[in-house]
Amino acid sequence: SSGINAEYGGDPKTVVCPVIAAIDHTSLDLVIDKYNTQWGAWDWDMVFKWRPIPPREMQRRDFDDSQPIRSPAMAGGLFAMDKDFFFEIGAYDPGMKVWGAENLELSFRIWMCGGALEINTCSYVSHIFRRGSVVAKTVSGETALQQNTKRLVEVWLDDYKDAHYTAVPSNKDVEAGDFVSRVL
Numbered sequence: 001s002s003g004i005n006a007e008y009g010g011d012p013k014t015v016v017c018p019v020i021a022a023i024d025h026t027s028l029d030l031v032i033d034k035y036n037t038q039w040g041a042w043d044w045d046m047v048f049k050w051r052p053i054p055p056r057e058m059q060r061r062d063f064d065d066s067q068p069i070r071s072p073a074m075a076g077g078l079f080a081m082d083k084d085f086f087f088e089i090g091a092y093d094p095g096m097k098v099w100g101a102e103n104l105e106l107s108f109r110i111w112m113c114g115g116a117l118e119i120n121t122c123s124y125v126s127h128i129f130r131r132g133s134v135v136a137k138t139v140s141g142e143t144a145l146q147q148n149t150k151r152l153v154e155v156w157l158d159d160y161k162d163a164h165y166t167a168v169p170s171n172k173d174v175e176a177g178d179f180v181s182r183v184l
Contacts, residue, residue, distance in 0.1 A: 012082035013115040017074045018123035025128050032124070039119065040073035040107070044167035046149050048073055048103055068118035073107040078125050089113040093151060095177045100145030101152045108156045142174050150176035155183055 017040075022031040041051040053069060061067040076099075089109050096102050110117050150171050153164045165172045 012085045015079050015081045015110050015115055015117045017079045017119050018125040019119060019121060020075055021124050021126045023126050023128045039069050039071040040075055042073060042104055044163045046104060046152055046164055066121055068120050071117050071119050074103050074117060076103045093182055095151060095179055096148045097144035101148035105152045146171055146174045147176045150174040151179045155179055
């Protein structure tokens with residue numbers, strides 16, 4: 001076994017993400033969380049957020065900052081994954097538009113299909129984040145993010161989807177296309 005699988009004991013179901021070091025869009029200064037104190041998460045609005053690593057994960061890592069962080073979610077398309085496992089669990093949702101929520105959908109898919117998601121604290125990728133966000137409108141007038149989020153919620157939240165619709169009532173009536181094939 002070579003490459004990323006060798007580092008992770010040959011487990012093809014372990015998906016690995018780098019630490020994302022931000023580059024300030026105005027000064028181009030590098031901003032690094034040198035203590036690796038964050039992991040990917042979300043609230044009921046289903047928007048990705050960085051959150052402090054909880055004590056249970058710090059303890060699992062024996063308080064060793066060089067150990068991978070088991071993260072509930074990935075920030076986006078920065079990951080290394082076994083190609084066969086990627087397609088086995090359904091790959092990216094072809095019904096999602098442009099960008100938004102695909103990272104959470106894939107994160108849910110990885111964990112719910114027997115995989116694990118880790119942030120490799122020794123791997124860094126730098127990224128210039130846009131100021132504000134790009135909002136792509138669909139033909140029906142909703143944003144791609146609204147449609148993608150609706151697909152994520154309907155496929156993965158089951159009995160908990162009402163928590164999302166309470167947090168974001170406007171998403172309840174969003175047209176999200178046919179997602180029946182995405183339900184495993």
